[in-house]
Amino acid sequence: MTKPKIVSIFSGVGGIDFGFEKAGFQTIFASDIWERACESLKMNFKDCEVVCNDVVNVDFKSIRAKHKEIDGLVGGPPCPPFSKSRFYRTEKDRGIDDVDGFTTVSNYFRAVEELQPKFFFFENVHGFVFKPHKAALELVEAESERLGYKIFHRVVNAADYGVAQTRQRFICIGVKKEMEDFKYPEPSHSDPKKNVKGTLPWVTCGDILNDIDFDLPEDEKMQAGSKHKDLLKLVPPGDNYLFFTEERGHPNPIFKWRSRYWSFLLKLSPNRPSWTIQASHSNNMGPFHWKNRFLRIKEIKRIQSFEDEHIFLGSYREQWRQVGNAVPPKLAYAFAQQIKQQYFINNEYKEDQKLDEIRFEVSVD
Known part of the structure; x- marks a missing residue:
């Protein structure tokens, strides 16, 4: 069976693409504006055309002309304009009132119009459905209607699809x-x-990290918390700065209730999934390992459901950003598998290949 062809935009390091390729799709074109992410993409997707450029400069008509037919478009427009943190950035506009927000979403649908794929996969933060971003969702609905597509959308939790992370x-x-x-x-x-x-x-953090949870010489240099590192050591696994508040019964409260970001001094528990891995790395914003250190790149890769052999280039912070920005491949796989079975596989092939028995397991080699 010929693999369905997809075009990927806002690709980052290819989280969506890893999931779709695992389900049997082929990424024939991928693009991102960040050179480091594009370098990593080229290492992982050898047979894919990777273009490092702003989406506004991508000629999707030429891609369609080259490949004749495109089965799917996948991508997650950059999320900062729609994120929860934007509520605190009063100097910046929100949603599609933000120039980048409007430009990325509108160009996503320019890609739909020029490629005319059978389907598209559009991902963003759960804040996309918040009332202040109503205009963005209405733009998605209006453009889909104009271009002849019906859409189905909801907020899902990556943990419900086997990712060791409660990422909505x-x-x-x-x-x-x-x-x-x-x-x-x-x-x-x-x-x-x-x-x-x-x-x-x-799936818990202990489930996926315990086999690589051993002390390394460099771990001493990775102790987290900055000037609050002594406080971090007192935070129980699975807790954050709220541990030191009056409302939580601390005998000597240090912080006021909800006075900091949730991730401040946030520590993982081996007995539950991680909280959302952010793209930015900070000295006192977690989640941190329960041993009071920064997470290793191999560890956040697993938390995001990347396989160990997936390659990420650059410095520690650059690799962290690539992983944190990504859609968990295992989440993308669940949707890719559903799309493939609904729209690309006839019943005979489905029965012969027993695709319903395929399982996407994160490598622990």
Whole structure:
């Protein structure tokens, strides 16, 4: 069977692409504006045309002409204009009132218009559905309607699809109007406290990190917390700065309730998934390892569900940014597998290949 062809934009290091390729798609074109991410893309996707350029300069008509037919478009426009943190950046506009927000979303749909794919996969932070960003969602709906696509969108939790991270993301799937309605993939995992029948418990940090959780000489230089490093050592695994507040019963409160970002002095627990891995790296903003150190790149790769052999180039901070910016491949895989089975595989092939038995397992070699 010929692999369905996809074009990837705002590709970053290729989190979406790893997931789609694992499900049997082929990324034939990928682009990003950051050179370091493009260098990593080229290392991981040898047979893909990688262009390092602003999306406004990409000629999607020429891509379609070269490949005749494009099956899918995937990508997550940069999320800062729609993120929760933008509520605190009063000097900047939010949503599509922000120049970058409007430019990236509108050019995503320029790509849809010029490529005419059978489907598109649009990802963003869960804040995309917040009321202040209503205009952005209305733009997605209006452009989809204009171009002849029906869309299906919701906020999903990556942990519900086997990622060791409670990362909530807005996922929008668009398909041409003559195609059947998209059916969201059923979650494979759930919060063990909810005891959801037919699902496995969330994958924990201990599950994926314990086999590489050993002390290294350089760990002494990786102690986190900056001037608060002594306080970090007192924070129980799975807690943050709120541990030192009056509301939490601390005998000598140090911080006021909700006076800092949630990630301030945030420490992982081996008994639950990680919180969202951010793109930026900070001395006192976690999550940190329960041993009070910064996470190693190999560890955040696993938390994001990248395989150990996936290559990330650059300095520690550059690699961190690449991983933190990415869509977890395992989350992308769940949607890619659903898209493939609904729209690209006939029943005979599906039965012969038993694709419903395919499992995407993160390498621990």
